[in-house]
Structures are given as structure tokens and as C-alpha cells.
Amino acid sequence: MNASESDIAERILRVDQYQLTMAQVYFRTGLHEVPARFEYFFRTCPDYGGHRAGYCISAGLEWLVRWMADSRFRDEDLAALRGQRTQSGEALFGEDFLDWLRSHGAWSGVTLRAVPEGRVVHPNVSLAVVEGPLIMAQILETALLNHLNYQTLVATKAARIRESARGQMILEFGLRRAQERAASAGGRAALIGGADFTSNIGIARLLGQPPKGTHAHSMVQAFMALGEGERAAFRAYAEIYPDDCLLLVDTINTLESGVPNAIRVFEELRAKGHEPVGIRLDSGDLAYLSIRAAAMLDAAGFTEAKIVLSNQLDEMVIWQIVTQIEQEASRYGVDPDGLIGRLVYGVGTRLITSEGCAALDGVYKLVALRRDGAWEPAIKVSETPEKTLNPGEKRVWRLYDERGKAAADLLCLAGEDPREMDEIVLRHPTEATKRRTFARSRLTECEPLLLDVLKDGKPVGEFPTLDEIRRRRDADTARLDPGVRRLINPHIYHVSLSQRLWELKQSLIEQALDGPTRET
């Protein structure tokens, strides 16, 4: 796809067909401008197969809003709709409907509240609330899900990798194996969730970050094919980047060729007054090779040289490498903590594709419609109880306990404020017998999670910078119970309904199940 093609495929027409067929139904039945409320939430934390996330990191909101600013029904978009035909060969969409889209098919009537990017978020909690004319709030569904699901998924994986890396630097290397142009959003989400830098120059440039990278095997191969060797390739690199010299040492044989050649070149560098940055290992037993390489670098006096590891890393592989180093390094005369503290992780495919769980199951559901000046709650009952919606006009609060840790996210009805409750009843979203009381005296802080983003289509305030988003992530993860942060078998974080919301939900379920018999 080239640039002009992306202009037609990725603006307002980045939408599922059924949003438009439904939109025309709303238009013809006069419902199109009825105020509607939709909520975005995901149902489960990513399960990677054998391990699963205990929390997610929200991401994607700024890009959703930027997409909205770029996307409205223009003549070229309407032409695409006008060309569609019914089974009987007539125009699928009427000209009056297309006219309405031309004049009203934008976001000026849409209000958006959302959890800011970088926050720790949990299943079944509304992360974005859209209010606006039914037709536009409905059409927004596809793009909203497309933006928020993917970035939240990748930011979450990055946060897990950060947990396993024990504070060491993480480099995002995923562009080549990324899902085509998702590499940009994926790179951004990785930087939000846990990566320190990316190799992707485009996204780094866009976010005002320096990209990172060194060289590939092909550089060494090229020198070899032209009759020179690995050491000549290293020397050429060192000469051009004397203060940024990081050498990939596994093109031929890591311990017999790569590391000795790198040390020789590092010695030449030092003789000229420069310090090398380090080496990169990209194959083999990374724990064993890093121990042996560290011993060789130490013996040569390069105790500060970094060791960058890459090759199908993820949180589990990093954890295994760290554990193996702790168990084996001393046998080779290497201090395990010292070695772990000089490691840098280059993480590619498994981060940007969220290996093991390639999609977040986020959904966007109609929860209320405004009729005669009041919000009428809407519900969808499912034979799977977990899929039955939490209806109505809600608020989301995060409750902190006497330790200052986040204890639960509470979904309430509008007008309810946990700070004014004598005791806070936490109802399980689906199981009637699961309830508990959170004593008012334990509540040290009660924080609304949803903030205004768009009011009547206009942005409320500036977007936070990447650094601000990362500080929010760090603050939130620090206030999580360590059990929730565990990589394996994390504690379930409590997401609860207030007593009144629970009661509303039960009564609507009853009504819905009784409903069909009354229709004529």
C-alpha cells in the first residue's frame, strides 16, 4: 500500500461494514441522534499459555483521538459507500443517509472519557466511555477497538518483560517481524509499557526518542566475502563509531572468534582514548555465553562493557537467563549480580506480537440510551454469565488500602461515591455468593479512573508526554500488590460492582429474559 491508498483505507473507512448498515437503520428509524453511551473494556488479562498477565497497561488513546481528528466522511469516502449494491442491484445506501453523513458524519457531538495511557488496568473495568449520537458512537466502535486493543496488549507484554529484566535496559527490536504497519503503534506501546528504546527510526523520530542499534551479521559477512575477516569488520565499525562501539560477536563462533576479536579491537580503541560500549550475543545458550564472555571481558580489563542479549527473548526467557546466571556464574569466576547488572535485552518478535496471546479481547458495548431526558440502561444477556454486560451510567473508582496499595476497582452507578458510604460492599460481577465488605476505615484513597478526553468532540487538555506516561506506569505498578505483579499465577485483582449496580444488573437480566414473550 502506498500513501494515497492508505488515505482511503485508513481514515473513516477503517470500519466494519455492519457499522454502516446499522447506521442506516438508525437513520431510517429516526434513532440516529438519540444520545447513546458505549463502554470499552476487556474481559480477561492476556493468557500466554502457561502464564498469564495479572494486570494490563492502558495504551493507544492518543492515537485514537488523533485518528478521530483526521477522520470524517469526505466525498471520496462517501463515493465508496455510494458504489455498494444490494443483492437486487440497487444502491445499498440512500442518498439522504449519505447526505447526513456528509454534514454530520464527524465527531463534534461525541464526548469521550477514558483511563489515561500508562495506567495499570484490569478486566471488566470501563476504560473508555463514549457518549454521542447513536449513529456516530456506533461507527466509532471499530476504530476504537482497533486502536486500544493492540497498544494495550503490547504495552502489557512490555511491562511483563520489564518485570523480568530487573531494571536492566530493554530495547525494542520488533519491526521486521511486526504485523506490517502495526510496527509503529507496537513500538510506541512497547515504549509505554516497558521498553527503554526502539530500533525503529520512524517511531523513535515521531516520539522524539533516540533510536538504538548496532550492526548485523551481514556486515561481518560482507567483509568476509571480500576477503577480509570479522576483525576487520569490527575495526571498521570501531573506527567510525569510537564512542558507540557495540559489536555483534556470533557471526562465526562466539567464544573462539567473536569475543577475542572484539577484545582486540576494544584494546585498540582504548589505546586511542575511547571506551567501548560492549558486545551483543544473538544465538546459542545466552546465559552460558554471557558468563564466558563476561569472564573474557573482565580478564581483558573491560569490566564495564555491556552485554546485549537478543534472539527470541520474552519475559520467560529473560527470567531463565537470569536464574541460570545466578546458579552458574560463580563456577566460572564471574559475579552473578555484576553480570546481571551489565546485561541489556533486545526484544523483538515476542514483544511486538505479544507472543502466546496475539489479541486483547476488548469489546465496546452499548450500555445506555437517553430517552425523555434520562439514561435507559441497555443490557446484553449471555448464556456465559461473564459475558453479560454491566449496564447503565457508571463510574469507576480505584480504592487504596491502609498499605497504600490498590485494593480493588469498584464500578458504581453515577451519583454513588464510595467516600460517602459507611461500608463499601464489593459484589463479584457475576457470582451472587461472592461479596465482601471493605471497611471504610481501611480506605486511604479513592480515585476516579476515567478522565475527560473529548467534550463534544473537542480535546480537553494536552496529551501527556511519553515520559509522563511512563511515570504514571511506574507509580501505578509500585502501588500494586506484589502478588498481582507475579509473572506466573498472579493474584486476581478485585474488580467489583457496588450493591446498587449489582441490583440494577439483576433486574435488567430478569426483564430481558422475560421480554421476548411480550412481543407481537
Add this chain to the structure above:
Amino acid sequence: MNASESDIAERILRVDQYQLTMAQVYFRTGLHEVPARFEYFFRTCPDYGGHRAGYCISAGLEWLVRWMADSRFRDEDLAALRGQRTQSGEALFGEDFLDWLRSHGAWSGVTLRAVPEGRVVHPNVSLAVVEGPLIMAQILETALLNHLNYQTLVATKAARIRESARGQMILEFGLRRAQERAASAGGRAALIGGADFTSNIGIARLLGQPPKGTHAHSMVQAFMALGEGERAAFRAYAEIYPDDCLLLVDTINTLESGVPNAIRVFEELRAKGHEPVGIRLDSGDLAYLSIRAAAMLDAAGFTEAKIVLSNQLDEMVIWQIVTQIEQEASRYGVDPDGLIGRLVYGVGTRLITSEGCAALDGVYKLVALRRDGAWEPAIKVSETPEKTLNPGEKRVWRLYDERGKAAADLLCLAGEDPREMDEIVLRHPTEATKRRTFARSRLTECEPLLLDVLKDGKPVGEFPTLDEIRRRRDADTARLDPGVRRLINPHIYHVSLSQRLWELKQSLIEQALDGPTRET
């Protein structure tokens, strides 16, 4: 990201940093214009965990070439490079290097041969061969991998889903859970590999295809919240789309509410002279519900109504549904084959994310450099034998046997032609003891797989249409051994080296392993 941002992030700067740091090394050492040859191939077919692909479908080539046509080093791209700093605070890239990129940083010297889109392809076979000045052929790596890996991955998943669907229609519904803007490339790849239509209006428009879609639960919910019911919602839809009426019947209760309401509305439609299209089931036991729904539709005289199934479908789930229908339908008085023949599959998340295997392991490797007028083969030796390159200037042939089936893909040296060999020796790429002879008499056809795409940067011919690509896919899959097409435990398709290529590879491995000791 908005449109102007994508312009900076997704043209030539959609590249890994190390391509540019290496490029400057080539420039400073005078190697930048040495003709180089790189090859793209993947190492293994996708393994989805418990089942794996026996072949892949190539896709992504046209979009790679379109990206190339749009991407060169412009002033704004060079400004991003000029801003980069070394550890010591100096400019990372010199002005002379940036000047070279400004004047030469495009694809005019690059020649590309590739396997066309839609073809059946196999591991370790070169699918794209790039020749050009070392510096530009190197820089192309990231974008080439990014384009070809993802579309080939998704086209392959779509082909598997097509295998399981027994010729029934497949709809691609993945936009909402796709990896953000990869939805466009993913939608295209799904249409190449096996999907008949997509719900994504943007990509359908771009490819000149009609999008498909009906309505969501929210339409029924909206009518309910406003005091009406499911049947009223269905009626409204039927009135607006009398010849395109496909109703989602599981918002309340599929068998007690949805299907009876749909039948009532279908009867009203028929009374007005219209035939309904059918119903969609999106939850619950899809096999059981489709049997029961078919019985109800049949009893009401709607024997032609389609039953669209959706909800986390993939090739395994579809296979299970079909098998269950075969075993259970007759018990409910429903003809299994008749029911299977009226099913349509809406496949979303698991197709566009290639559930279970979210990345193809495609790589792009330097295989030769031109020196003194001749190609010098380049090799990278790996401690994992499968990762050691097949070096040099090669040709790829597909051999067909006496049944007309594809028997093997043979990698030869340039100048070798299997049609001129008395007997064709097929060497395993890594294992010396695995070899066999393909009798010349069995060879019914011998086809070169790589075609010219770009010569010195200029396109050779037109791109095939989507229909042409699909016909190629069908022709190729028809000529595969059924064992290779199996969804579970497919036969290994033979990819072999010619005797001469095998010998070249062995001698280069020896040289490389001896090499390092000779350096000073």
C-alpha cells in the same frame, strides 16, 4: 498517529537503526556501491501449537514494491538522521554520508526477483532475491521483512481455514482485534489466502471488492433500551434491506427468541416478495445451535437461508463444528451435508493475528557480493546447522512428478538446469546422509519459481489482480500432495540442494571455520 505523522514514520524511516549505522560503515570503507545479493526466505512453516502448516501462501510483494516507490531519503528523513548524536555528543552521521543518501538513497539500482503472490511456498526456498548496491540492498532489509513476513503469515492461516471450510464462504472480520493498522495488510492477505470477503470497508474499497456485514448485538439492544424488542429490531432491518436480510439471532436467547423472531420476520418478508439471506450465530455451541436453527428454518420453509457462524473461529474450530454436525444432525432430522453446505464462516481475531503463531520467521541474508566481475558467495555459519545459509548465486526450481504433483523445490547454482541433468540428486540442506535421486523420467515439468519484479528499480510488468492471485493459489494447492495439505501432521515437502550447491556450501563452511585464525 495521524496522516502527517505516518508520512514520517512509515516511509524510508520504517527501518532499523542498525541498517543506517552499517550503511555509514559501508560508505566510509568504500563498499557502499559493491553489488550485493540478499535473499529472503523463512525457516519453518508456522507452528500453531498442536498443529502446524504444511505449506505457506506467499503474499505482500505488491505492497512492498508500492512502499519502495513511495520511499526514498527526503530532506525531512535526513533531518531525522542529522539530529542523532553519538555518546560523545557529536553527529552520528556525517554530512557526506547524508549527501550520498540524498542523491543515491533510492531504489534505482535495485533489481528484485521474487515468487509471485498467491503461490504455495516452502521453508528455506528463496522467495525474494535482491541485487543492488550493498548499502541500499542492506537498508531494504527491514521493510522487506516487515511486508512479506506478515502477509505471508496471514495468507497461510487463511489457506488453512479454507481447507477446513470445505468450499463454504469465508468472511474476514478481524479489523477490531487486528494489530492496529496491520488490519489493511491483514485483510488483503486473508483475501489472497482464503477469505472470500472482508468486513473492512477500507481495504475492500482499495481492492475493488464488496465488503460484507450485517448488524451487531447493539442494534437489538438499542431497540430494547427504547422499549421495543428483538423482533422490532429485526423488522426495521428487514424493511431497509429486504433483499439483504441477515439477522443476528443470539442477543437474548438463540433458540427461544432469536430464531423464532427471525422466522417471523422472514415470513413477513416473503409475503412481500423477498427472500431472506439468513441468520448469524455468534455464541454458544455453534454446531448444536446451527442444527437446531436449521431444523426450525426448514420447518418454516426457509431451506435456502444461510447460517453464518462467528465467534473465535479458526481451522480447528471449523473442523470440529463440521465433524459434530456430521455426527449429530440426523438425530434432529437435519441432513448433515445439506446443513454444512449452507454454512458461512465469519473469521476474525484468529485469522488476522494468525492465532498460535503470530510471526513468520522470515529472514533476509547476504548470500553473495560481486568482486572483480564475479559473485563471491557469502556465508554465515551457525552452531545450529539449520541456520547456516545456503550461499551464492542460486536458482529455484519446482519439480513436478508423473502425477503432475509438486514433488520438490530444488535450489541450484546459477547455470544449473534440472532439465539437463541425467539424474537429479536431491540433497538435504543440512544432513549429509539424506539424499535421494529423482529419476529424470519421472520429471513431467520443471518450473522456475522466481520472476523478475524490478529491474534497476523499474517495475517489470503489471501486478496481477486479486482474482489472478487467487487462481494461482488454487492451481498451486491443487498440485500439492494431499498429505502436505493436511491440517495436522502434514507431510514434509522436499526442499533440496543440488549436488553442486551442496558442495559449495560445505567448502564455504570449512573456510569460515578456519578463517578466524588467519586474521591479524
